Amino acid sequence: MFKRSPVEIRTSPHMKRAVTVEQIMRNVVYALLPICAWSIYQFGISALALIIVTTLTCMATEAFFNWMSDRPNTLGDYSVIITGMLLALTLPPGFPLWMAAVAGFVAVGLGKSLFGGIGYNVMNPALIGRAFVQAAFPVAITTWTPSFAPGRFVEFIPSSLALPFMSPVDTSDWVQEHTIDGFTGATPLALQKFEQVSVDTMDLLTGTVAGSVGETSALLIFVCGLYLAVRKMMNWRIPAGIFSMTILVTLPLYLWKPEIYPSPQFMLLSGGLMLGAMFMATDMVASPLTPKGLWLYGAVIGFLTVIIRLYGGLTEGVMYAILIANALSPMISSITQPRVYGEQKKEAES
């Protein structure tokens, strides 16, 4: 009766959860889309072009390295698209597009492909790209333009279209023309650091401030990150660790000298902290494996961010904090191995 039927042999388990890498990565892309949409609404076609350019360069770079090293095509796993989108979200809206392309190439080439592609990168590729252009083009990456500039959907910010290997044109005239109400050209963090002016919390939540393309609306980023956390595609322990450590360090300082030090809510909502905590630090590959390790990793990022912001030469510290924590994560993993079921204490054995 069963003679002709092909009976297959496998070893247990014979059941498999449906979630795959591709699905997780696709959901991260979904979670990033509202943030991209808001940034385009806020900064116009310059932001759109920036997102497109970085994503396409990242994809092209991955395809190129795959071809060079005879690896199978990995564009279908969406991870490189995340890198591209995240990279764009960390750049200033008027960032020259050719520089963005360089950032995309370095992000995927140096940050990911050279290590062996998906699963092998030591640090977050998007931040590697960002760090590279921060060092290479220090002026362009700190040139901010106003949000909700009139005509943002019909014309580019002049610096966006700089010719390759040419310095971008000075945008100060353009900024003057397009400023609605006293735009200072400084991000909330810079205002706080150098002029002790704290931006209204409400503005930080909604994102009606100057800043990188996708880091301005803390509320939107938080909601998008929450989606991933609820779907269990992002580990909530990392942002939780970052937020609690940030508050823990900032609060005593704020209570001690509120006129110098910013409030905890300002620390949490300004700059790239929300985007970094929700989408950058949570890069699965570059973060530790163990639950305890994830808390520690988050705490390291929160601590370093505050220290760099308050005492470093830079206004923003999230990027370097995450990169340093990325580098530490194998060590964090190894010192936070959970106690195995039934394992006896070392003292008891000897």
Place this chain on the structure above:
Amino acid sequence: MRRLQMGFFNLFRKHKTFSHGIHPLEHKEMTAKLKIRRILFAPKMVIPLSQHRGVPAVALVKPGQEVVRGEPIAEAGGFVSVPMHSPVTGRVKAIDELVPTPEGPKTPAIIIETYEASTQKVLFDFPRDVNNLTPEQLVEAVKDTGMVGLGGAAFPSHVKLLPPEGKKIDTIVVNGCECEPYLTCDHRVMLEQTDKLIRGIKMVMKATGAEQAIIGVEDNKLDAVSHIREKLSADLPITCQAVETKYPQGAEKMLIASLLGKEVPSGGIPADIGVAVYNVGTLAQIGDLVPNSRGLIERVVTVSGPGVEKPGNYMVPIGTPLRFLLEQVGADLNASEVILGGPMMGMSVASLDVAITKGVSGVVVYPPQEQDLKPRTVFPCIKCGECLSACPVRLNPSMLAQLAGVREYEVMENEYHLNDCFECGCCSYVCPSNIPLTQYFRIAKAVNREAKLAESAG
């Protein structure tokens, strides 16, 4: 909803549980409400002499000899071994013939041809008063039934009644979890054979001198919990507790952690902390067989899965060929995979000529189009940590797999607790990169085992 329950909602958890684990789809609704039914006797029975852990049994019969249903046909080959009894009235056709087993190697077996005209009444039936038996006599009586762990481990039951020198059993944990998807045979046993189960628990408590017994049942079988509680009189030191429905709740180490909050030492056995774990099916059979001095000749098997026309819980004579059983329940002709046991830890068979042995709790049949069986692309590990949060023993499967990839099997064992892995399959189940983690570990363990054998041999 189930997904949500795993995270924050653990705070509001109602029933006891262990840490980590997974929630696979249960698929139990197919058979949970179906009463245990008998199936026909197969024309030819195959009784492997080694269907339990330990030393194979030794045949007592000769070819051509007539045997009666329930008659002993093989005796225990040692202490960790059990006797066999004839599942049918018939004639011994052959002995020591090599038959296929789900494990792979062919083993000797007794082949019996069934007398078609026989009434198949159990004639080996000597009622006795269990209350007069001493603990030693009870252990002997359990051994004479040929009882092994019916939950799947097939470890001789009487061995667990005699803990190692210097150890004392104070608690009997009765395992009614049945955490494997599809399987419902223990559920039905708890509902339909409650009195036998309680009788079996009392006997085992007397034999071991245990002071208390706890029946642990997953909370997807609350009807069984209330049914058992009704039958338990208040003066008995036996309680029935619901535990969270979570795989692998039915693994003995997990159930001990859930119910007692204790851990079995790494590399040790439950007796090390004064516990013995018995499956409900085993105890119900002990409660049924010992008072009548009978032998284990049949067991409840759940036959289920998308490839079965008449899924159900069947009372199957030990030795029934799998092919015959599947014909009885109308299994899919194009079945692509047949699993003995449950889908998480069961073995898929290479031949339908294997026999239903004492340790087979279920048969799951998958049709070829089954999604779970389609080959999937294996991605590199993305270090998501899902396997770490799934592993009930709290190992680091991700790290172990990396080491397996470079064949550092000894490092896996010495530094990453490879031998604490009991191959429950949780890590493979959750891995989004589709890495066959459990399978890697199985190979690593086998390699280490052989290396040690080679070392001790020369």
